[in-house]
Amino acid sequence: MSSVTVRVPAKVNVQLSVGPLREDGYHDLVNVFHAVSVFDEVVAKESDSITVSVAGEWADQVPLDDGNLAIQAARALAKHAGRTYGAELIIHKSIPVAGGMAGGSADAAGALVACNELWGLGLPVEDLMEIAADLGSDVPFSLLGGTAVGTGRGERLSDAPTGGEFHWAFAVAHGGLSTAKVYAECDRLRESSGAEVPWPQLSESLLAALRTGDAEALGARLGNDLQAAALSLRPDLSQTLDAGREAGALGALVSGSGPTCAFLATDADHAQRLADTLTALPTCRTALAAHGPVPGPRPV
Ligand code: ATP
Numbered sequence: 001m002s003s004v005t006v007r008v009p010a011k012v013n014v015q016l017s018v019g020p021l022r023e024d025g026y027h028d029l030v031n032v033f034h035a036v037s038v039f040d041e042v043v044a045k046e047s048d049s050i051t052v053s054v055a056g057e058w059a060d061q062v063p064l065d066d067g068n069l070a071i072q073a074a075r076a077l078a079k080h081a082g083r084t085y086g087a088e089l090i091i092h093k094s095i096p097v098a099g100g101m102a103g104g105s106a107d108a109a110g111a112l113v114a115c116n117e118l119w120g121l122g123l124p125v126e127d128l129m130e131i132a133a134d135l136g137s138d139v140p141f142s143l144l145g146g147t148a149v150g151t152g153r154g155e156r157l158s159d160a161p162t163g164g165e166f167h168w169a170f171a172v173a174h175g176g177l178s179t180a181k182v183y184a185e186c187d188r189l190r191e192s193s194g195a196e197v198p199w200p201q202l203s204e205s206l207l208a209a210l211r212t213g214d215a216e217a218l219g220a221r222l223g224n225d226l227q228a229a230a231l232s233l234r235p236d237l238s239q240t241l242d243a244g245r246e247a248g249a250l251g252a253l254v255s256g257s258g259p260t261c262a263f264l265a266t267d268a269d270h271a272q273r274l275a276d277t278l279t280a281l282p283t284c285r286t287a288l289a290a291h292g293p294v295p296g297p298r299p300v
Contacts, residue, residue: 008110008297010038010101017200018225030200031150036292042110047088056093073108098176100256109142113297145296164213169274173259182257185229219250230258
């Protein structure tokens with residue numbers, strides 16, 4: 001095979017509960033990931049060495065050196081297979097960069113699947129999951145897709161059944177937010193409030209809403225413990241959230257560490273109308289309509 005193309009989705013966290021700061025600097029999380037139909041495409045072509053190039057709207061914000069997660073993924077896979085392999089990776093980027101939608105993790109997962117195929121390794125998904133967990137805490141979910149509960153740092157995953165399709169609008173902000181800075185701000189706000197931080201708990205009513213496909217119930221239960229920190233760093237996001245709520249969103253929240261904001265819609269038409277309203281806001285760079293859950297990376 002001389003070339004493999006894989007399409008890989010973005011995610012939104014429908015629940016992101018952040019436990020107290022651990023001694024090792026991480027937090028225990030309860031994370032309900034949901035893959036949505038905003039896709040990057042990762043192409044892997046035969047080559048002597050591992051290289052990457054990026055095309056698309058967000059391309060100028062993506063590193064092309066060893067900092068690129070797709071390169072790191074291809075290298076880790078070659079190391080796991082115990083051989084020197086090459087691949088020319090070409091990423092067509094549609095997932096906003098540093099937007100809280102796990103675009104880098106998606107590209108890493110896409111590179112694992114594409115190179116596994118290109119190099120004829122035939123490794124099972126369990127092996128790819130192990131490599132993914134070392135690359136970053138969102139990469140295992142990006143490999144899995146669908147809807148799943150993550151615990152630990154987010155890397156211990158179990159499938160969450162869903163009863164139907166949910167429709168979303170995503171408001172993409174100007175500029176990005178660093179995930180590390182948002183966690184640091186979350187810790188700072190918690191320390192200055194002095195309140196005890198509870199152990200993160202999975203919301204059973206949120207799982208029930210997902211299982212029964214009840215968008216109204218899901219909208220009422222969306223939650224993100226990083227939202228206060230993201231709003232503290234980017235107060236303009238409040239206007240975006242308010243505008244989506246006023247336009248009839250069933251629920252609104254910051255996606256992951258932000259600054260992308262996610263809005264749950266009643267159906268596909270409503271999602272498109274929400275996206276049109278949000279696109280016109282001065283606080284938004286653009287907005288996208290999408291649906292979920294969608295499967296993880298697949299060769300196309
Ligand atoms: P998450 O939701 O997992 O916290 P994010 O969506 O906020 O992540 P990413 O788009 O994954 O953020 O990008 C975070 C940083 O990772 C970027 O600023 C960029 O420098 C770096 N990066 C490395 N590889 C990639 C890639 N393939 N695509 C996008 N960003 C990448």
